[in-house]
Amino acid sequence: xxKEAVAVDPDVVAAYAHDMAGFCEAGVxxxxxxxxxxxxxxxxxxxxxxxxxPVVPQGARTGLSGGANAVDGCIVLSxxxxxxxxxxxxxxxxxxxxxxxxxxxxxxxxxxxxLAYPPDPSSWESCTIGGNIGTGAGGLCCVKYGxxxxxxxxxxxxxxxxxxxxxxxxxxxxxAGYDLTRLLVGSEGTLAVVVEAVVALRPAxxxxxxxxxxxxxxxxxxxxxCAVMASGHVPSLMELMDTTTVRAVNAMARMGLPEETxxxxxxxxxxxxxxxxxxxxxxxxxxxxASEVVPAEDEAESxxxxxxxxxxxxxxxxxxxxxxxxxxxxxxxxxxxxxxVEEIAARQRxxxxxxxxxxxxxxxxxxxxxxADPDEVARAKESFDEIMELGLSLGGTVTGEHxxxxxxxxxxxxxxxxxxxxxxxxxxxxxxxxxILNPGKAL
Amino acid sequence: xxKEAVAVDPDVVAAYAHDMAGFCEAGVxxxxxxxxxxxxxxxxxxxxxxxxxPVVPQGARTGLSGGANAVDGCIVLSxxxxxxxxxxxxxxxxxxxxxxxxxxxxxxxxxxxxLAYPPDPSSWESCTIGGNIGTGAGGLCCVKYGxxxxxxxxxxxxxxxxxxxxxxxxxxxxxAGYDLTRLLVGSEGTLAVVVEAVVALRPAxxxxxxxxxxxxxxxxxxxxxCAVMASGHVPSLMELMDTTTVRAVNAMARMGLPEETxxxxxxxxxxxxxxxxxxxxxxxxxxxxASEVVPAEDEAESxxxxxxxxxxxxxxxxxxxxxxxxxxxxxxxxxxxxxxVEEIAARQRxxxxxxxxxxxxxxxxxxxxxxADPDEVARAKESFDEIMELGLSLGGTVTGEHxxxxxxxxxxxxxxxxxxxxxxxxxxxxxxxxxILNPGKAL
Numbered sequence: 053x054x055k056e057a058v059a060v061d062p063d064v065v066a067a068y069a070h071d072m073a074g075f076c077e078a079g080v081x082x083x084x085x086x087x088x089x090x091x092x093x094x095x096x097x098x099x100x101x102x103x104x105x106p107v108v109p110q111g112a113r114t115g116l117s118g119g120a121n122a123v124d125g126c127i128v129l130s131x132x133x134x135x136x137x138x139x140x141x142x143x144x145x146x147x148x149x150x151x152x153x154x155x156x157x158x159x160x161x162x163x164x165x166x167l168a169y170p171p172d173p174s175s176w177e178s179c180t181i182g183g184n185i186g187t188g189a190g191g192l193c194c195v196k197y198g199x200x201x202x203x204x205x206x207x208x209x210x211x212x213x214x215x216x217x218x219x220x221x222x223x224x225x226x227x228a229g230y231d232l233t234r235l236l237v238g239s240e241g242t243l244a245v246v247v248e249a250v251v252a253l254r255p256a257x258x259x260x261x262x263x264x265x266x267x268x269x270x271x272x273x274x275x276x277x278c279a280v281m282a283s284g285h286v287p288s289l290m291e292l293m294d295t296t297t298v299r300a301v302n303a304m305a306r307m308g309l310p311e312e313t314x315x316x317x318x319x320x321x322x323x324x325x326x327x328x329x330x331x332x333x334x335x336x337x338x339x340x341x342a343s344e345v346v347p348a349e350d351e352a353e354s355x356x357x358x359x360x361x362x363x364x365x366x367x368x369x370x371x372x373x374x375x376x377x378x379x380x381x382x383x384x385x386x387x388x389x390x391x392x393v394e395e396i397a398a399r400q401r402x403x404x405x406x407x408x409x410x411x412x413x414x415x416x417x418x419x420x421x422x423x424a425d426p427d428e429v430a431r432a433k434e435s436f437d438e439i440m441e442l443g444l445s446l447g448g449t450v451t452g453e454h455x456x457x458x459x460x461x462x463x464x465x466x467x468x469x470x471x472x473x474x475x476x477x478x479x480x481x482x483x484x485x486x487x488i489l490n491p492g493k494a495l
Numbered sequence: 496x497x498k499e500a501v502a503v504d505p506d507v508v509a510a511y512a513h514d515m516a517g518f519c520e521a522g523v524x525x526x527x528x529x530x531x532x533x534x535x536x537x538x539x540x541x542x543x544x545x546x547x548x549p550v551v552p553q554g555a556r557t558g559l560s561g562g563a564n565a566v567d568g569c570i571v572l573s574x575x576x577x578x579x580x581x582x583x584x585x586x587x588x589x590x591x592x593x594x595x596x597x598x599x600x601x602x603x604x605x606x607x608x609x610l611a612y613p614p615d616p617s618s619w620e621s622c623t624i625g626g627n628i629g630t631g632a633g634g635l636c637c638v639k640y641g642x643x644x645x646x647x648x649x650x651x652x653x654x655x656x657x658x659x660x661x662x663x664x665x666x667x668x669x670x671a672g673y674d675l676t677r678l679l680v681g682s683e684g685t686l687a688v689v690v691e692a693v694v695a696l697r698p699a700x701x702x703x704x705x706x707x708x709x710x711x712x713x714x715x716x717x718x719x720x721c722a723v724m725a726s727g728h729v730p731s732l733m734e735l736m737d738t739t740t741v742r743a744v745n746a747m748a749r750m751g752l753p754e755e756t757x758x759x760x761x762x763x764x765x766x767x768x769x770x771x772x773x774x775x776x777x778x779x780x781x782x783x784x785a786s787e788v789v790p791a792e793d794e795a796e797s798x799x800x801x802x803x804x805x806x807x808x809x810x811x812x813x814x815x816x817x818x819x820x821x822x823x824x825x826x827x828x829x830x831x832x833x834x835x836v837e838e839i840a841a842r843q844r845x846x847x848x849x850x851x852x853x854x855x856x857x858x859x860x861x862x863x864x865x866x867a868d869p870d871e872v873a874r875a876k877e878s879f880d881e882i883m884e885l886g887l888s889l890g891g892t893v894t895g896e897h898x899x900x901x902x903x904x905x906x907x908x909x910x911x912x913x914x915x916x917x918x919x920x921x922x923x924x925x926x927x928x929x930x931i932l933n934p935g936k937a938l
Binding site for chain 2: 141142143144145146166167187188190194195198199201202211215216217218219221222223224225226227228229230231232234235237238239243254255256278281282284285286323324325380381382383384409411412413414447448449450451452453454455456460464467468469471472473475476478479480482483494495
């Protein structure tokens, strides 16, 4: 291992202690290692196995669940220097990448061939493909194009004991043996360390055309979402911002979004019939009670709307300390979910802004509070838990796309139940019998 | 267990001894059980665990790899009577089904709501969803819509010891814990018995519009396939039939397909711009050397072409005894694969008809031979193996959609290599420590 690949300086080590999740403990790592080759990763893991030292794999640390946080005495394995795009193949519509490649870089490389890598988490300009694979990341385009799991065809991973495992395939189809590839996607670095990935690409979609619809309530906006989906439309984007979100975005970036609306629904299409589809959706929005439906004039204006949406989380982070939730419910229960969050906010006397991937039923309630006020902190934490409780009661999941990490470990057990949890622990033991890979995360 | 749910009559037991794969041994089962409830399945598995008796789950036994074949002394667990569609939900675009539901019945139920369940194996009018999940079945529409794995959101399964496990979700997105759902899809009944599935539906596509292009060689047809995919088209179907296949279909059903062509490529689109896309594809076919490009006059004529394609396997089965292979290669290697199969056929002095899901690089070489001629049988078996060898050498997989079953066990080990195979065996042991679930299959 070359010297420059190893950092023990306490300031550097501290800088790699945690991801972007609030309220998650982070331990003190012994060392941060920046491998550049598969062999170096194997060396680190062999050594860690020999010495029984925990290893915490990291991408860009943009995660929101504490999954990349250091544990005491661990080796932080930062994969950011394994950042080469090894291949973009337009005939087979695949790319072969190292885990440290930034999502946006892969998107740009694919665009150069008329292709796209769809999953687009909010952090897409800085997050890495390895991190996306670890968390099973989603994004705004998932309502039409699906999540990370749909795009990972094959993986090279290093196991806890340093052995190299290849899973999956480079072909469009294949069913030889158990699907270890998909078992690894979303496993949050607890089963193995990804060192190379074969991902599927798609032909680049045409630019989106969007509309913005203002609703007098989140319930009526949710009704519109259900009507659009029940009518067989396939929007390329369907996002819902509540008043708090809209005002926060305006305050941050003067976007001129309508501040009096209770719910702003953004819907876009990218297919050849997008104008007609938008017109039909406009009608459905009006029928569901929209007070205003404003189609974008062109694709540039559509893009501005999407930019506004992308600012939602950073904008709300300026309003106070935040805890960002990630509950997904069946989309038919979106209205009940949003009503319930309002009730929680009122009862707990807190602001909870909600931005949702509405077409997927995936909500991000953002609990905003004053971290200097212990009573408010306590109510914020209670609210955060009540939101997950509500999501489960509506047939949902405690995490649509951010992962479990440290933040939601107790909730995973509740969601899975004892039989599934027991099997998951046994699978963990198959891959990592000594329990050195990202210990204490997820399971 | 009600009496009528249990068959011990030797004729009945013999009738359930095997699926549609040739050249796979089948044992003699002790009993065939037809459960109608989850509790009955649990009872069977608890009993089997107590008595250490093997259990072989079966759907409609349309499989092509021997995965559903009985083993000596086993309980055959036929799921065909658990055949209710429990829910079709157009807002959430899901269906909840029991495993014995026939694929076409689910398709029809979905169509009643303007929806579709895309995976469409050739046997779709008789195969069951449980069997589709077991094998990870594909079909003709996969080039645009993907395979079974993409459509299974959640499962209820009974474990080897009789416990009930629920995996996955009813939501569009979700990343809570390891993806046991996808681990189970394609596991060929070796990990658990599916008793209920939540599957994703899509808005029903518009009728397809197709063209047929005649090529002087499979190589030039493969070139056209690559050109179409490299140009960013997303056909809803892209199938290739060689001379043997075309003539067999004509002989069976007088379809009037062009018998002098070396390779007949069928391409279809179902999007709003389908006429324009077909015209562009016609140009690409001509540029790649097509001697004739015949667009279908309308959707009815398109449908006839697809009917002809669907007859390929049964038509070739009339030419002699057959062994049907299922090798998928990166689509850029399709030409090399087809050339290689021709070489094998010539060298082994056998007819090998090839029908391919060309857009996916998934070929079905059908080795045709006289089962009464031991020398020919030996050459057929050699050819079958040489075809898989060739597929692996081209970066492919020995099974794109039919599964490993009994037919390709030795080949699975070669494809996976020792590290992956070892992990797969350990995962099998987690789910089925006594090894009673479909023993001897897949792994």
